[in-house]
Amino acid sequence: MRDVAKLAGVSHQTVSRVINDHPNVRAETRERVLAAMRSLNYRRNLAARTLATRESGTLGILGFETTLFGPESMLYGIESAARGAGYLVSVATVRELAHRPVLEAVDRLAQHDVDGIIAIAPKPAVANALTHAPAGLTCVAVGGAGSGADPFPTVRVDNATGARLATQHLLDLGHATVHHAAGPPDWPEAQARVDGWRETLYAAGAVVPPITPGWWDAAAGYEQGRRLAADRAVTAIFCANDRIALGVLRALHEAGRRVPDDVSVVGFDDMPDSGYFLPPLTTMHQDFGELGRRALSLLLNHMSQDDGDGPPPSHVLVVPEVVLRSSTAPAR
Amino acid sequence: MRDVAKLAGVSHQTVSRVINDHPNVRAETRERVLAAMRSLNYRRNLAARTLATRESGTLGILGFETTLFGPESMLYGIESAARGAGYLVSVATVRELAHRPVLEAVDRLAQHDVDGIIAIAPKPAVANALTHAPAGLTCVAVGGAGSGADPFPTVRVDNATGARLATQHLLDLGHATVHHAAGPPDWPEAQARVDGWRETLYAAGAVVPPITPGWWDAAAGYEQGRRLAADRAVTAIFCANDRIALGVLRALHEAGRRVPDDVSVVGFDDMPDSGYFLPPLTTMHQDFGELGRRALSLLLNHMSQDDGDGPPPSHVLVVPEVVLRSSTAPAR
DNA sequence: TTCGTGAGTGTTACCGTTCTCAACGTGCTC
DNA sequence: GAGCACGTTGAGAACGGTAACACTCACGAA
Incomplete structure (x- = not known):
């Protein structure tokens, strides 16, 4: 970044402003900086940014280590949506849906500064553990069947x-x-x-x-x-x-x-x-992919407004549809 | 960390040494530091560590956005093994197994400072793109059927x-x-x-x-x-x-x-x-889980010895086994 | 003319680690 | 007893960004 600044004849702060799309940069200056960045093949260092801002650009997925069909196919929905929003996803799985392992997984994610967590939470133990997540870490639970009054947003199938x-x-x-x-x-x-x-x-x-x-x-x-x-x-x-x-x-x-x-x-x-x-x-x-996407957008929503107590958590409910094929027939 | 140092009556450097298991710390000092860490509930900041060391403790998985059985079940094998080795895994998927998207995915992972990449590479395009990964970023390919002379380690099914x-x-x-x-x-x-x-x-x-x-x-x-x-x-x-x-x-x-x-x-x-x-x-x-574990251990292996040109890449070949059930019978 | 205002830019501190190197014992060798 | 190696510790400088604030203009209003 220092090199870019030198080449463009500006301060490193101005480079930072260009990177972050800060409005108060003269168009001509911005061009010069962008050109310098291109010519030096500059890539912003995310670790440094994370250190300074406490935002990592990474989202955590808390999964369940098994080959159940639903959870697996959700991952792709979440990942591709997250990519669109500029996030990378990290995965932490638990072998057992119990309090302790779940907390440890959340902890692993938190240690890597994830900006938010989507938890596959088919059993209450996961949701319970989630309430003990570090304050300020936004969580969304998908799956399971709660009371509809959970303290965090949920996406569920009806x-x-x-x-x-x-x-x-x-x-x-x-x-x-x-x-x-x-x-x-x-x-x-x-x-x-x-x-x-x-x-x-x-x-x-x-x-x-x-x-x-x-x-x-x-x-x-x-x-x-x-x-x-x-x-x-x-x-x-x-x-x-x-x-x-x-x-x-x-x-x-x-x-x-x-x-x-x-x-x-x-x-x-x-x-x-x-x-x-x-x-x-x-x-x-x-549609598990859709479920994942819904969970992600819910998460991003709550992350952006998590200052103060914010509005009560939203709860999305998706209704499955009948697909008629050949395994059913009128009673004789 | 500064607080821990103050509480233990040592310098921040000594705290760092304790965290990293540096040998030259007096046992009594180490105890004091550990006690301070416990009492302050100290957690090392990984972003800062990454910034200083260029190691993130994160491994990248390059996946394929689809519901093919193999790739999915590999993820869990990799993740749990990675966890055991102290790594978190991040996932980047591509929608299309072509050169450009794969490079972009590698890029996303590289930007997040992953220490290594396991690429699900069922088609040559992925492997080819991998050869253009940034130098110093260790990659392992799993799947596909190459010449056995790829420039990076591979795990394949025979x-x-x-x-x-x-x-x-x-x-x-x-x-x-x-x-x-x-x-x-x-x-x-x-x-x-x-x-x-x-x-x-x-x-x-x-x-x-x-x-x-x-x-x-x-x-x-x-x-x-x-x-x-x-x-x-x-x-x-x-x-x-x-x-x-x-x-x-x-x-x-x-x-x-x-x-x-x-x-x-x-x-x-x-x-x-x-x-x-x-x-x-x-x-x-x-055994896809096993395949994932093999890939991971290969990756860790090559990461630890990637200084210099190191030994030629290893290639693991796994042979599938017949499972006899009821869909075959002697010809009549 | 003078002053306030806001856009554009630079300066400095800070985020929390690790790395480098110097300093200080302590015990051993000669 | 002097010199030296080594175990132990600390001070300061990175690492590469962002945040906060100060500064310089140009411009318009008083």
């Missing part, structure tokens, strides 16, 4: 509504009731899907079948599918996600129950290849 | 061998020949799989069926599957990855050709739920 839509779709097809292949009971998103499903059945005066605790993958879905396939009364199944649905489909197939002729199946997520399951899966579409 | 194993497995089952549902022809990894497949057929004296250009997803697999299903001579198909295999399975099913009774199918990748396809997919297992 899982209950999604589940209602899925269940109603099956009821509308004439099924007497709808069974549910549930996710892990300690995940609020899974619980919200159970709630939406159950409410819809109540409202329709349908029997509410029992559920068993599960997990998000096909293996767990297969287990549940075996249970459900054994019961000839089952004609419609709403699965907590597409991977579970994949397992359920296999179990039904092995039991000789045809989909959708004998049993209708609905998934949740609309992951990339669910249109190629056997049969192609009717499911609830979620 | 796709040709994987394809050979898959093809041989099908030949060993008694199939006269093996058809191939290929990936995109301009991706070296896809090409290597074609090569391995073709060589194996040659060696066995089997007919080499024609292939058509494809893509990595189930939709493309479905297209290829329809073509192959129409040909009653097809009894064995080696798919360039599991997603393609999913599409192929659907196409075969719709054509009334049973798997594995009429046709055997093998995939590549062993993605999480391929054991729950209909039928469960025999495939080539790749």
Whole structure:
């Protein structure tokens, strides 16, 4: 920077002003400085800037170390949006969604002076830990299913509504009731899907079948599918996600129950290849990339106005949509 | 830091020495400093350290903005290993695997003073761009299929061998020949799989069926599957990855050709739920997390010895393994 | 004419580390 | 007992920017 200043015949401060688009610089001077910068191939040193301003131009993403489809695809949405806003993203993952590890991850990010954090927070432990983040560090939580009164902005999927839509779709097809292949009971998103499903059945005066605790993958879905396939009364199944649905489909197939002729199946997520399951899966579409972008814009919003207490945190709720394919059919 | 020094009754320099585990500090002094640090809840400012040392404690990952399974799951392997080594990872993604965007992404990372870069480099454009990275910035490429003589370290999957194993497995089952549902022809990894497949057929004296250009997803697999299903001579198909295999399975099913009774199918990748396809997919297992860890350790290795020209770059080659499930059976 | 005002620019301090080098014991060797 | 190496410590200068403030003009109003 000193070299640039010398070459342009100005002070380093003027160079700084040019870099930061300060208005009070004569156009001719600015040109001279820009020319000098070009000819010296000057690049501003971000570390020095960070030291002086306490702003790093970096955003932190707090992730969950696993191969769940949702969290992964969100990363790209966030990253590309962040790039557009001039930020780089750093990732810190936790192996376990517990208080301590999450705090440590936040700490790692804070130590690197991130300007804000987007936390993938599918379980309350993450959100709780977030409230203990250093003051002045803006956080946004995405995922999970909170009270809607969290002390920080959130972006969430309206899982209950999604589940209602899925269940109603099956009821509308004439099924007497709808069974549910549930996710892990300690995940609020899974619980919200159970709630939406159950409410819809109540409202329709349908029997509410029992559920068993599960997990998000096909293996767990297969287990549940075996249970459900054994019961000839089952004609419609709403699965907590597409991977579970994949397992359920296999179990039904092995039991000789045809989909959708004998049993209708609905998934949740609309992951990339669910249109190629056997049969192609009717499911609830979620746009995770969009979710990430929304989270980012929320974060930037709150970062810019975090002086004082500011307005109450915003809460974005995204409603999934039904994607009709071939795994559902009218009850016979 | 000044406060810590004052409280401990030493100079700031001594505090710095304690932080950096400099040997020449009296044990008693060190204790005093550590106590002061604890009581003041001192945290070293990384930006200042970066400014002084030009080392940021951050590693860059150059990714590809898409939902391909491999690249995604590598991230977690890298991140957790990096964490263990005391690094944070920053991610820069490109939308397009071309020269310019890749250079820009490298540039973004360089501007944030990353100490090294792991580039997901499935296509040569990435590797080429990497050679133009700023001098002194250590890079490692993972993926793709280079000459084995790249100027930087690489971690690669031995796709040709994987394809050979898959093809041989099908030949060993008694199939006269093996058809191939290929990936995109301009991706070296896809090409290597074609090569391995073709060589194996040659060696066995089997007919080499024609292939058509494809893509990595189930939709493309479905297209290829329809073509192959129409040909009653097809009894064995080696798919360039599991997603393609999913599409192929659907196409075969719709054509009334049973798997594995009429046709055997093998995939590549062993993605999480391929054991729950209909039928469960025999495939080539790749451990992407491990790939990421290998890449990281290679990077750290080369970073520590990058003074001078150092030794020639290492090249790691990982061989995939056959995972036998139910989509293959002896020819009838 | 005189003074205030605001645009344009420079000067100096400061952000929180590490690096370089000098200074001070202390114990050992000769 | 003098000289010397070495372990221990400190003072000051980087590192490369930004912030705060002072200064110089040109211009318009009093």
